[in-house]
Amino acid sequence: MIPEIGALFVQVAYIAASAAFILGLRGLTKPDTARRGMQLAALGMLLAVIGTLLNHQIISYDLIIIGLVIGTAIGLPMGLLVPMTAMPQRIAVSHMFGALAVTLVGIAEFLHYRDVPGGPGVIKMVALGFETVFGALTITGSFMAFGKLQGLISGRPITFPGQKVINAVIFVGAIGLWIYLVATQSGDPAASGDNGVILFGLMTLLALVIGVTLVLPIGGADMPVVVSLLNSYAGLAASATGFAIGNNVLIVAGALDGASGFILSILMSKAMNRSFSNVLFGAFGGEVAAGSGKSAEGLTTRSVGAEDAAMRIGYARNLIIIPGYGMAVAQAQHAVRELAELIEKRGGRVRFAIHPVAGRMPGHMNVLLAEANVPYDHLFDLDEINEEFAACDVALVIGANDVTNPAAKTDPASPIYGMPILNVQDAEQVIVVKRGMATGFAGIENELFYLEKTSMLFGDAKSVLSQVVAEVKGL
Amino acid sequence: MFSVIATALGVATVAITLMSDSSPTVASGTSGGTLVDAQIVEVYVFLLAAFTGYQIITKVPPLLHTPLMAATNAISAISLVASLVIAGAERPLYINVMGAVAVAAATINVVGGFVITDRMLKMFKKTEAPK
Numbered sequence: 001m002i003p004e005i006g007a008l009f010v011q012v013a014y015i016a017a018s019a020a021f022i023l024g025l026r027g028l029t030k031p032d033t034a035r036r037g038m039q040l041a042a043l044g045m046l047l048a049v050i051g052t053l054l055n056h057q058i059i060s061y062d063l064i065i066i067g068l069v070i071g072t073a074i075g076l077p078m079g080l081l082v083p084m085t086a087m088p089q090r091i092a093v094s095h096m097f098g099a100l101a102v103t104l105v106g107i108a109e110f111l112h113y114r115d116v117p118g119g120p121g122v123i124k125m126v127a128l129g130f131e132t133v134f135g136a137l138t139i140t141g142s143f144m145a146f147g148k149l150q151g152l153i154s155g156r157p158i159t160f161p162g163q164k165v166i167n168a169v170i171f172v173g174a175i176g177l178w179i180y181l182v183a184t185q186s187g188d189p190a191a192s193g194d195n196g197v198i199l200f201g202l203m204t205l206l207a208l209v210i211g212v213t214l215v216l217p218i219g220g221a222d223m224p225v226v227v228s229l230l231n232s233y234a235g236l237a238a239s240a241t242g243f244a245i246g247n248n249v250l251i252v253a254g255a256l257d258g259a260s261g262f263i264l265s266i267l268m269s270k271a272m273n274r275s276f277s278n279v280l281f282g283a284f285g286g287e288v289a290a291g292s293g294k295s296a297e298g299l300t301t302r303s304v305g306a307e308d309a310a311m312r313i314g315y316a317r318n319l320i321i322i323p324g325y326g327m328a329v330a331q332a333q334h335a336v337r338e339l340a341e342l343i344e345k346r347g348g349r350v351r352f353a354i355h356p357v358a359g360r361m362p363g364h365m366n367v368l369l370a371e372a373n374v375p376y377d378h379l380f381d382l383d384e385i386n387e388e389f390a391a392c393d394v395a396l397v398i399g400a401n402d403v404t405n406p407a408a409k410t411d412p413a414s415p416i417y418g419m420p421i422l423n424v425q426d427a428e429q430v431i432v433v434k435r436g437m438a439t440g441f442a443g444i445e446n447e448l449f450y451l452e453k454t455s456m457l458f459g460d461a462k463s464v465l466s467q468v469v470a471e472v473k474g475l
Numbered sequence: 476m477f478s479v480i481a482t483a484l485g486v487a488t489v490a491i492t493l494m495s496d497s498s499p500t501v502a503s504g505t506s507g508g509t510l511v512d513a514q515i516v517e518v519y520v521f522l523l524a525a526f527t528g529y530q531i532i533t534k535v536p537p538l539l540h541t542p543l544m545a546a547t548n549a550i551s552a553i554s555l556v557a558s559l560v561i562a563g564a565e566r567p568l569y570i571n572v573m574g575a576v577a578v579a580a581a582t583i584n585v586v587g588g589f590v591i592t593d594r595m596l597k598m599f600k601k602t603e604a605p606k
Contacts, residue, residue, distance in 0.1 A: 071580065075586035366539070
């Protein structure tokens with residue numbers, strides 16, 4: 001192929017890919033257009049890859065083919081077989097792979113510039129450092145998040161004295177090395193001997209350590225924020241790669257990913273009552289020490305059996321179901337759907353109220369319920385449904401806790417005061433499905449459970465709801 | 476209104492991408508005045524893309540936040556194109572091998588990411604019209 005035409009084709013492919021990515025994400029603003037949008041984005045990706053393979057710099061395809069085959073052999077089964085309940089882990093792992101690719105590119109490029117007269121120049125060296133630091137910390141950070149979500153590491157926050165000081169020292173060390181490398185390696189990297197390589201390696205190593213120490217102190221319920229934040233870091237690192245090698249499609253795609261992760265982090269932190277700076281510095285988790293949360297002494301709950309609960313649920317005209325992480329753990333989504341269908345058949349109205357941080361990642365509950373065949377027009381966000389609780393006769397809480405705690409509105413001394421909650425307490429009756437009286441993640445008592453109108457239905461969500469379904473059928 | 480702004484931003488991004496004469500190749504190591512110009516344009520590309528992304532993604536309903544995450548993850552695996560060049564260009568073998576590992580990692584995300592996003596989106600259905 002004539003080189004100029006080849007180069008032009010590559011540029012056109014990259015521009016088309018950038019446009020396809022933007023339009024594809026626009027498709028995601030509506031459920032009806034989402035699938036086609038993503039197919040367009042996949043097509044854009046294919047174009048960009050084909051364009052790149054025609055690049056005149058590529059002289060051998062052997063290693064490329066090996067890499068593509070291995071990647072497909074791992075990626076395809078992961079895409080096809082991973083169950084929806086494992087989606088948070090799978091997202092965390094994919095951040096790790098994305099960051100691994102970006103970090104390797106950063107290191108390879110840095111080493112390559114040692115053979116290039118004139119070196120990378122200041123701007124590219126800044127980008128290479130950013131790419132490698134953020135890539136490396138995302139690799140280990142995502143791996144830790146994966147470990148916590150998969151249950152390989154304890155989901156509890158792991159803290160030790162002086163943790164923040166140590167973290168700060170490591171972080172400052174990595175940034176200091178980055179600045180030093182920019183100052184010494186931008187012009188003529190080979191002149192300073194092997195020192196540059198050693199220091200670059202040290203910087204990468206420190207960044208890997210930061211990823212671990214960043215996620216260690218963060219508890220399981222804070223994972224939506226962590227996963228979103230790592231999403232953002234992975235995107236920014238990809239964008240920095242674009243700067244480092246002068247490739248606009250990487251800059252565009254990385255910026256889109258970075259913006260998405262950033263927005264989700266903010267949404268999640270707001271929904272958890274954490275400040276924005278908390279998110280930026282990853283200083284969340286652990287801080288929610290049980291404040292002056294009211295103790296449960298002297299208060300009693302009313303426990304009911306499946307039969308009694310089925311009577312109330314079965315005759316409900318307007319039922320709102322509030323799913324939480326407990327539903328995901330018990331894999332109760334199919335039983336929930338069965339119950340919802342049954343109530344609708346009996347003439348009742350059923351809606352689902354979904355809190356932004358219910359579950360372990362943004363949108364977790366929606367995906368689980370969609371998998372169980374609950375139509376998406378039955379799923380409502382906090383803002384959409386909060387006014388409706390006052391008009392519903394039964395609110396059924398399944399494995400959710402802190403997001404329903406009225407103390408967030410009424411008790412300024414409560415650690416979760418100010419957090420947006422679902423107004424479950426406004427319902428005529430409340431039924432709470434829960435394994436036991438353990439407190440939620442925030443470690444505080446939930447006043448909702450002690451209200452006159454609340455009945456507690458103790459047990460594993462899946463088996464308890466199956467019993468309720470059987471009882472309702474017999475009504 | 477929103478879609479007009481978003482589309483305009485998208486067009487501007489593409490236009491600037493077109494104008495900037497950045498080569499798709501891995502840096503060749505030239506330096507000098509013109510390079511800085513190209514890099515300023517790259518900053519524009521980044522800003523416009525980030526702003527476009529912000530405008531669009533704030534409109535994505537919470538319903539689709541998990542597919543969104545899977546989708547942006549697949550898209551940012553475009554770093555595959557950088558990995559491909561490193562794996563196949565004339566470089567020392569160990570650098571080519573690093574590139575090949577990067578190709579494998581990015582391919583996992585491209586293939587797995589788009590497949591799983593589609594699998595999720597397929598599940599979102601409306602209530603069927605009563606028969």
